[in-house]
Amino acid sequence: MKQRWKLALAVASILAATAGCMAANRGGGASGDAARRTYVKPGEHDAYYAFLSGGHHGNVYVYGMPSCRHITTIPVFTPEPAVGYGYDEESKAMLGGRTWGDAHHPGLSETDGNYDGRWLFINDMVSARIARIDLGDFKTKQIYGPIPNLSAAHACPFPTPNTEYVFAASRFSVPVPNRPARVQDYGKDFRGIIAGIKVDPKDGTMSMGFEILMPPFDWDLADAGKGPSHGWAFFTCYNSEMAYDSLEIKASQNEMDFFAAVDWRAAQKAVDEGKATTINGAPVLDPAKVPGIVYLVPVPKSPHGVDVNPTGEYVCCSGKLQAEVSVYSFAKMMKAIEKKEFDGERMGVPVLEFDDCLEAKVPVGLGPLHTQFDDKGNAYTSLFLDSQIAKWKVGPPWDVTDKIDVYYSIGHLMASEGDTRNPTGEYVVALDKLSKDRYLSVGPTHPEAAQLIDLRGPKMELLYDFPTYLEPHYAQMIRAEKLKPFTIYPLEKNSHPDAIKRAEDARIERKGNRVDVYMLAVRTHFTPDIVVANEGDDVYFHVTNLEQDDDIAHGFGILWSNCNMQVEPGETKTMHWKAEKPGIVPFYCSNFCSALHQEMQGLIEVRPRGSSIASVQRPDPAKTAQIAAELGRK
Numbered sequence: 046m047k048q049r050w051k052l053a054l055a056v057a058s059i060l061a062a063t064a065g066c067m068a069a070n071r072g073g074g075a076s077g078d079a080a081r082r083t084y085v086k087p088g089e090h091d092a093y094y095a096f097l098s099g100g101h102h103g104n105v106y107v108y109g110m111p112s113c114r115h116i117t118t119i120p121v122f123t124p125e126p127a128v129g130y131g132y133d134e135e136s137k138a139m140l141g142g143r144t145w146g147d148a149h150h151p152g153l154s155e156t157d158g159n160y161d162g163r164w165l166f167i168n169d170m171v172s173a174r175i176a177r178i179d180l181g182d183f184k185t186k187q188i189y190g191p192i193p194n195l196s197a198a199h200a201c202p203f204p205t206p207n208t209e210y211v212f213a214a215s216r217f218s219v220p221v222p223n224r225p226a227r228v229q230d231y232g233k234d235f236r237g238i239i240a241g242i243k244v245d246p247k248d249g250t251m252s253m254g255f256e257i258l259m260p261p262f263d264w265d266l267a268d269a270g271k272g273p274s275h276g277w278a279f280f281t282c283y284n285s286e287m288a289y290d291s292l293e294i295k296a297s298q299n300e301m302d303f304f305a306a307v308d309w310r311a312a313q314k315a316v317d318e319g320k321a322t323t324i325n326g327a328p329v330l331d332p333a334k335v336p337g338i339v340y341l342v343p344v345p346k347s348p349h350g351v352d353v354n355p356t357g358e359y360v361c362c363s364g365k366l367q368a369e370v371s372v373y374s375f376a377k378m379m380k381a382i383e384k385k386e387f388d389g390e391r392m393g394v395p396v397l398e399f400d401d402c403l404e405a406k407v408p409v410g411l412g413p414l415h416t417q418f419d420d421k422g423n424a425y426t427s428l429f430l431d432s433q434i435a436k437w438k439v440g441p442p443w444d445v446t447d448k449i450d451v452y453y454s455i456g457h458l459m460a461s462e463g464d465t466r467n468p469t470g471e472y473v474v475a476l477d478k479l480s481k482d483r484y485l486s487v488g489p490t491h492p493e494a495a496q497l498i499d500l501r502g503p504k505m506e507l508l509y510d511f512p513t514y515l516e517p518h519y520a521q522m523i524r525a526e527k528l529k530p531f532t533i534y535p536l537e538k539n540s541h542p543d544a545i546k547r548a549e550d551a552r553i554e555r556k557g558n559r560v561d562v563y564m565l566a567v568r569t570h571f572t573p574d575i576v577v578a579n580e581g582d583d584v585y586f587h588v589t590n591l592e593q594d595d596d597i598a599h600g601f602g603i604l605w606s607n608c609n610m611q612v613e614p615g616e617t618k619t620m621h622w623k624a625e626k627p628g629i630v631p632f633y634c635s636n637f638c639s640a641l642h643q644e645m646q647g648l649i650e651v652r653p654r655g656s657s658i659a660s661v662q663r664p665d666p667a668k669t670a671q672i673a674a675e676l677g678r679k
């Protein structure tokens with residue numbers, strides 16, 4: 046009953062906080078001078094690029110900071126018809142038949158603990174996958190997973206300081222390996238998994254490193270150690286009660302939950318030494334049999350965020366149902382591990398004493414969730430229940446020095462280069478939920494809101510509000526100068542097996558019912574632009590854009606179909622289309638490319654089933670000669 050009462054109080058606090066904010070301050074206090082500080086002149090670029098997770102939209106939003114302009118959206122786990130992501134054969138294969146993902150935590154690649162602008166990793170919680178986006182072209186290049194044995198990768202991906210690893214951990218535990226089980230046997234038969242996924246330092250390719258069998262708690266968030274704590278990774282959990290129903294009551298009983306501290310080098314070494322058991326193709330380590338790879342540290346009250354400060358000395362945990370951030374000393378933890386001073390174990394994982402590891406308790410306010418840092422030794426913690434950000438000093442006397450209201454219930458927050466060894470201390474962005482009246486309602490669900498806050502003065506100052514589509518959770522912000530995006534794919538490096546680079550190679554080949562169209566696109570025609578096929582044929586259009594000019598992408602859309610894609614300069618993509626019935630089917634360039642864009646079209650002539658068609662068709666040689674001459678002149 047006591048817990049029910051506390052929860053009711055917490056809910057009442059949410060309502061009171063929200064109502065209070067609404068009544069007290071609709072404007073938010075941004076001064077006229079704030080406009081100047083967010084204004085980026087036409088033609089000028091933003092100083093930072095921010096990557097916001099798209100939540101259950103399954104993608105990544107890119108915003109410029111401080112203008113808060115939406116620059117682009119990167120499709121990741123969800124199809125995007127405008128560019129043909131999830132429609133062309135290449136991206137369809139990468140999505141593996143799934144058309145939904147829940148993207149939570151963008152993780153920029155790091156070198157020596159600083160964002161290096163090479164890749165962005167992001168998790169799909171639901172199918173336990175991690176995607177790698179290349180920041181050379183802002184495109185998803187790999188989707189790794191579903192990671193075996195893992196159920197809901199929420200604590201994911203949180204790269205290590207040299208991007209050696211990205212991590213994932215089960216939020217909802219299930220039997221490992223998954224098999225028929227009674228939910229009443231949850232504590233006995235269910236297990237969580239913490240996985241370390243290796244990242245190739247040259248090209249970012251992800252591959253399985255190790256998995257660790259964990260108690261069936263709900264593993265929630267993570268952060269990699271840095272500096273002295275490099276080599277370790279930290280994972281918070283709630284539901285150490287191991288409840289399997291009515292979690293809102295039953296998972297809030299214990300005074301203490303935990304964070305897990307994983308020595309990822311020791312875990313990898315144990316796998317390399319053959320100490321793992323293979324389960325569903327993954328090497329799984331059992332801490333009861335392989336000691337020294339993971340420890341539990343008590344944390345009050347269902348923690349969410351676990352954040353390592355820039356020097357790497359402190360691990361800061363936010364218990365959702367307490368009013369403090371618990372700060373742990375990494376050095377103290379190491380000392381306790383060395384002395385083997387444990388307070389028992391949970392399923393083979395030694396538990397360290399709370400008091401042996403704790404450095405400080407910082408009274409930040411109600412509902413602390415997540416902490417970010419600046420360049421002056423300050424931390425910024427989001428307070429969900431108070432709808433505030435608290436600024437506090439990392440180090441004695443561990444004081445809260447400033448607070449600012451946000452509108453309203455803040456989840457995560459993002460500081461400029463805030464997860465690195467060298468945060469810049471310029472901005473923090475509040476990622477707000479339940480934002481109510483910041484915008485005219487667009488129906489029962491209001492737009493989500495984010496707020497840019499200036500950290501450069503003695504007091505935090507709200508500069509700007511901007512709406513976001515469903516539903517950014519976590520975000521990271523990198524200095525724009527670190528991004529070196531390229532604008533064309535060099536044709537000579539196009540190694541697509543079905544690319545054609547000369548007009549003379551344009552052709553149509555048929556084998557049985559399979560038709561391969563080797564097509565080139567260049568301003569302002571497709572070659573070939575007449576395709577003859579039979580009813581029932583599977584037609585594969587391999588379209589190569591021969592352009593080598595900035596921003597000249599062509600589209601390829603087929604009437605009465607779901608077939609559309611964008612092909613960028615120097616790129617080849619393949620679209621499958623089924624010739625369903627005899628007749629004429631036009632296709633066209635769907636992406637504006639030039640003055641004669643409207644003329645960039647062609648026809649498919651579908652003949653009755655079984656008609657006789659040559660096994661190789663080539664465009665008129667006079668026409669290809671003319672195109673070759675034109676290309677030669679370019």
Ligand SMILES: [Cu+2]
Binds near residue numbers: 568599634636638639
């Ligand atoms: Cu075009």
